[in-house]
Amino acid sequence: xxxxxxxxxxxxxxxxxxxxxxxxxxxxxxxxxxxxxxxxxxxxxxxxxxxxxxxxxxxxxxxxxxxxxxx
Numbered sequence: 001x002x003x004x005x006x007x008x009x010x011x012x013x014x015x016x017x018x019x020x021x022x023x024x025x026x027x028x029x030x031x032x033x034x035x036x037x038x039x040x041x042x043x044x045x046x047x048x049x050x051x052x053x054x055x056x057x058x059x060x061x062x063x064x065x066x067x068x069x070x071x
Contacts, residue, residue, distance in 0.1 A: 003030055005043065006056040015053060018045020031057055031068055038070060 003022055007015040024030050034057050037043045041050050058067040 001025070001030075001059055001061060003034070004058045004060065005034065005045065006058070007043070007046065008054040008056070010052065010054065012054070016045055018043060020044045025062075027059065027062060027064060027066060027068075030059060031070065035070055 001022055001024075003020055005018045005020075007017065009015050022030060022033065024033065034043075034055055038052070038055055042048060043050060043053070043055065046053075055070040056067060057070060059065060
């Protein structure tokens with residue numbers, strides 16, 4: 001399943017986008033994956049060791065689609 005990520009600076013201004021594919025079907029697990037990538041500064045579409053960003057996580061093809069912000 002494709003996970004779309006939209007990055008915002010801490011001020012709320014749009015910064016960039018990224019995506020990755022996951023085999024995880026549970027939304028909570030997907031959100032946890034993104035949270036771990038943010039903590040370890042390895043978010044897709046950004047350089048390794050990036051600054052902290054607000055991340056909008058969206059899985060458009062998930063049957064229980066529910067976009068989430070990770071601060």
